[in-house]
Amino acid sequence: MIQSVETHATIAEAQRAMGADAIYMAGGTLVMRDVNAGVTATRIVRSSDPVLADIRLSGDGVTIGAGVTMAMIAVHRDLTFLAPVARSVGGPQIRNMATVGGNLFAPHPYGDFAVAMLALGARVSVAGQSAAPRPIADVLRERGRIGLVASVQVPRPQAPADFGFLKASRIKPKGVSVLSIAAYLPRQGGRIRGARVAFGAMGPMPLQASAVERVLDGQSLDAATITRAAQVAVEGLDPPTDPLATTWYRREVAGVHLKRLLERMARG
Ligand SMILES: Cc1cc2nc3c(=O)[nH]c(=O)nc-3n(C[C@H](O)[C@H](O)[C@H](O)COP(=O)(O)OP(=O)(O)OC[C@H]3O[C@@H](n4cnc5c(N)ncnc54)[C@H](O)[C@@H]3O)c2cc1C
Numbered sequence: 001m002i003q004s005v006e007t008h009a010t011i012a013e014a015q016r017a018m019g020a021d022a023i024y025m026a027g028g029t030l031v032m033r034d035v036n037a038g039v040t041a042t043r044i045v046r047s048s049d050p051v052l053a054d055i056r057l058s059g060d061g062v063t064i065g066a067g068v069t070m071a072m073i074a075v076h077r078d079l080t081f082l083a084p085v086a087r088s089v090g091g092p093q094i095r096n097m098a099t100v101g102g103n104l105f106a107p108h109p110y111g112d113f114a115v116a117m118l119a120l121g122a123r124v125s126v127a128g129q130s131a132a133p134r135p136i137a138d139v140l141r142e143r144g145r146i147g148l149v150a151s152v153q154v155p156r157p158q159a160p161a162d163f164g165f166l167k168a169s170r171i172k173p174k175g176v177s178v179l180s181i182a183a184y185l186p187r188q189g190g191r192i193r194g195a196r197v198a199f200g201a202m203g204p205m206p207l208q209a210s211a212v213e214r215v216l217d218g219q220s221l222d223a224a225t226i227t228r229a230a231q232v233a234v235e236g237l238d239p240p241t242d243p244l245a246t247t248w249y250r251r252e253v254a255g256v257h258l259k260r261l262l263e264r265m266a267r268g
Contacts, residue, residue, distance in 0.1 A: 002035055005044040011066075012128040014047040015148045024148055026067055027097035029090070030106060051150060052101075055079070060156055066101025066149045070113065073100070081156065081163050085116040085182070088167045091174040101149045104139065108201060109244060112180045114140065115200035116165055118208060119182035122154045140205045155184075161268040162186050166261040167200075168253065170244060177201040178245045179254060181261050190220050197229075197258075202237040202250060211235035212258065221266040229262060230255035 005025075008014040018024065022043040025031040034040035052067030057078055064073070073079050073086035074095065089098055089112055103113040104124070118140065123133035127148040139146050157163040165182045169175030180200035185192045195216035197209040211232040219225040239250035 001038065001042065002040070002044055003042045005046065007046045007048055009048060011047045011049040011052060011148055011150050014045050014049075015127040017045050018148070019043075026099040026102040027069060029094055029098050030102065030110075047148075049150075054151070057156075060158070061153055062156055063151050063153050064100050065151050066099060066104075068100050070095035070098045070100075070103075078156075081160060082113075082116060082154075085113055085165045088112050088165070088180070094174075100152060104136075104149060104152075105143055108204060108240060109177045109242060111200050111206050112167055112177055115180050115198045115206040116163075116182040117152055117154065118198035118206045119184045119196045120154050120157075120163065121184070121196055122152045124152050125150045137208060143205070157184065158186065161265055164261050164265040166257055166264075168257050176244060179239070179250055179257060181254075181258055183261060183265060185216060185221065185265060187221075191218055192216050192221060193218070199233075199237055199254065201244075202234070202239040202254060204238070204240070207237055209233065209235070209237065209258075221262060226259055226262040226266065230259040233258045 006017060008017055021041050022045045023031060023041040025044045025046050052065040054065040055068055055076060056063045070086040070089045074083050089095055103111055117136050122136045124136050124139045125133045126146060127150045133153055163184050167180040168178045177200055179202055182198050184196040186194055195213040197212045198206050199209055200206045212229045215229045215232055233255035234251045239247050241247045
């Protein structure tokens with residue numbers, strides 16, 4: 001039973017107010033479900049820090065406040081590369097509430113936006129810490145212990161075709177992921193330099209597809225390379241069985257969807 005809801009003026013104060021009896025609530029699309037089911041902490045901690053709603057461009061990157069919603073991203077003129085990712089999260093009501101910060105902590109099979117952040121190599125600023133922003137892969141691995149996220153710093157692809165996202169779901173257009181894939185393939189002289197590919201719903205959290213990255217790196221995105229990448233799609237991934245799909249099914253279709261995404265990116 002919830003006994004208090006506290007709103008703090010800064011995210012650092014909210015961080016200090018956390019404890020074993022508290023849960024932080026952003027958009028509340030998941031937290032409120034637990035509140036209504038009576039299965040959450042006794043204190044809800046919130047923050048009205050304006051930094052959380054900030055979208056700030058800097059050089060070839062952008063800093064996105066943890067409280068920025070999917071709806072805000074979907075219409076931002078400088079974040080068109082992320083718009084398809086934001087639009088893939090739930091329906092319009094969910095997107096109006098669902099935040100970037102909450103998506104990093106959303107359990108399987110959720111976390112489509114986090115998949116894109118992982119592929120882009122985003123870095124995460126944790127509330128109340130002056131240390132350099134942390135790689136998102138670390139944050140996703142340690143998400144029970146990391147503390148509150150203040151913002152994410154995201155590189156902006158130089159060419160639109162360098163970044164691609166695909167979500168496979170059973171219900172169109174707003175179903176939950178059977179799997180999602182994001183690929184960031186910066187190219188120099190036609191060759192991929194520093195490939196990053198991430199899968200969602202193919203493990204307990206969004207996971208990088210290291211075998212795929214190794215196949216793609218240094219290559220041009222041609223038919224032979226795409227076929228080889230698809231062949232190693234599930235290497236190192238550990239898809240669960242859930243009501244949407246079995247482990248077997250996810251493993252069978254991962255390469256097919258990766259091939260489709262890479263072919264789309266090759267066409268530009
Ligand atoms: C009907 C429905 C459909 C959905 N469809 C999708 C979908 O298609 N794709 C998808 O990815 N997700 C989906 N979701 C899940 C969810 O809506 C999103 O993942 C959303 O981004 C979560 O954000 P939120 O702000 O609502 O999180 P909240 O519910 O507020 O919080 C979720 C978790 O994140 C933690 N948290 C929130 N903000 C922070 C922060 N700044 N720092 C540290 N911890 C934080 C909370 O403590 C909590 O543990 C769906 C949910 C519902 C109910």
